Amino acid sequence: MTDPTADLLPIGLEDRLPAAARALTRARRAVLDAMDIHGYDRVIPPLVEFETSLATRMNGVATRRMFRFVDPASLRTLALRSDLTVQVGRIAATSLAGAPRPLRLCYAGEVATITSDQLDPARQRLQLGAELIGSDSAAAAGEVVALAVEALTAAGAARVSVDFTLPDLVDTLAATALPLAADRIDAVRRELDGKDAGALRDVGGEAYLPLLYAAGPFEQALERLAAIDAGGALTSRIAGLRQIAARVGDRARLTLDPTERHGFEYQSWFGFTLYAEGVRGTLGRGGTYSIGGTNEPATGFTLYIDPLVDALGEAPAHDMLYLPPGHDPEIASRLRAIGWRTLAALSDGDDPAALGCSHKLVGSDPQTL
Template identity: 55%
Template sequence: MTALLPEGFRDTLPPFADAAAAVEARALAAAASHGYERADPPLAEFADGLGSRLKDGGLRNAVRFVDPVSQRTLAIRPDLTAQIARIAATRMAHHPRPVRLSYAGPVLKLRGDALNPAREARQIGAELIGLDSVAAAREVVTVAVDALEAAGASGISIDFTLPDLVDAMAGTLPVADVDALRERLDAKDAGGVATLAPAYLPLIAAAGPFPEALERLRAFDTHGILASRIAGLAEIVDSLGDRVQLTLDPTERHGFEYQTWLGFSLFVRGVDREVGRGGTYRIVREDGTEEMATGFSLYADVLVGTTTPERRRLFLPYGAPAAEGARMRAAGWVTVAALEAGDTPEAQLCTHILDRGEARLLGG
């Protein structure tokens, strides 16, 4: 017997597992309060079908195996969004638009990376499918913030981007190699941008705190090509008020390869990397037509972070009446009953003890 696990996998122990489950439940409840109903797709699908809905190259990071029943290749999902898109486009194609769906479940990647070596995670999210409007995007961003707040996060910040910016501008400001320009802008490589298309250089400076960055983006857009996107961003930000800190990086592309006019990354205080991301994208229906969708994903294990969640456990001394325990549980307490005369609250990691019918803080 050995406790060794494969690279990229780990056990989640108490109280972290309980905390992650609570984060998931609260985030889903916040989405449900906005009308997002939960869908629960299977852990694995036929690889060719799943691959057709993942972003370019997404199946390369999927664990695949041959199904002994069908003798076809299956893939374990590396991302849940593609499965929600499939459900909306097939099983719920008849449903009036927009469709509001939420989800939560495990995802598995073939390999991690240097910044995030974990290969397994629990993904939580919500998708609004069948409507492409600022109002739809505004709602999804609001739901994401509500979900983070419900999960107990504080110091929330959002970094917005415009993933299709270069494509939108290319007709007016021609560039020989669009893909190379996207890469150089994403890397903030001023020298590379100057070589490829110097007219795009102001975009590197159009990043930072939202109000200033948006004004620089307006100044760059002398032809009005981005006017609707800029107006949409401003409307979304106005709806958030002072709930979150806001930044803009209009040329950020990493992780937003399949988003259209809007993308956003979510951060919270105390976590050194993003806790989620979202944006607008296209899905393909069974008849081959496309429809727009907007959504976001969060990761419960990242939200829990590295700090130990607070325990609040009430120790019931040996022989305490069962009715007393039931009364305290009804009042919201987690009770841990002594099953032997020598049991102690410290051994059971309790914070309180039942003393003459009341909860008394240990050490207080």
């Protein structure tokens, strides 16, 4: 008796059938093209690496979420990648250590995790992104945010929104303007993240309450943030945010949530999240960071476009030209060169319409079926 569960896929994994695969491929190509025309060279890291390498190049990388196993050749622990950004950091620190800076790299590939997020059941996703290595300046951040918006728009996103954040905000203020004991910093961060005013008071962070209200549309939120910048501790960051926003211009809706830290575990002074109209959840994140092992500054972004492609729906197929038995291969080659997609008959009994063809080659000319 055949086991009805034999062909089931594990939770969080799925097949993409032809129309869905075609849509994802088009969006992927559009994103890569957008990065390429801005001078970002593509790298292709391996699917599997030593666990220690993946764990040490970025802060906040959780190896417990990776599929791990022992390499029979080296007897060391290997891990299936869960984030390509880490691998790009390794490449920049090793094989391309001597390349001129700033170094612009981009990537595209599948990543997988053992467990999924609460709001996203997928355990395998297509990850695309770009990294500008050698600078974490406002100019670098502006270039990266603008590129991320352009790439998402090229993939089909409508009305892109970008939410800015300042991941090291509490550390910066605690050092000078709003002093905190070292053992209270993590608690204040946690309650700011949770947007809980009462809990923030309870952990000794009453001076940080105004930060809870410095969120919303970019200009208004930035004004509120500037108003609590005691002693000028955030002057340079506020100036940086304005410079980044000016680079993006009106190509995206901008908001600011200065205390947001979820998803920004390895970002330094600046981070951002990407959204698009009609797509549930985030489409990507980015910001400034340091590469582990070398502490080289970098700025980059990651996109996960599967939800965008799902929201856009299946891509229509190109017209298909049926090539009957005995057709002239030179004519078929010439037609493919000018953009036709062809399907050659294997027998006289083939049905062009049933095979998805829209046209048939008659002599030297395509004719509509």
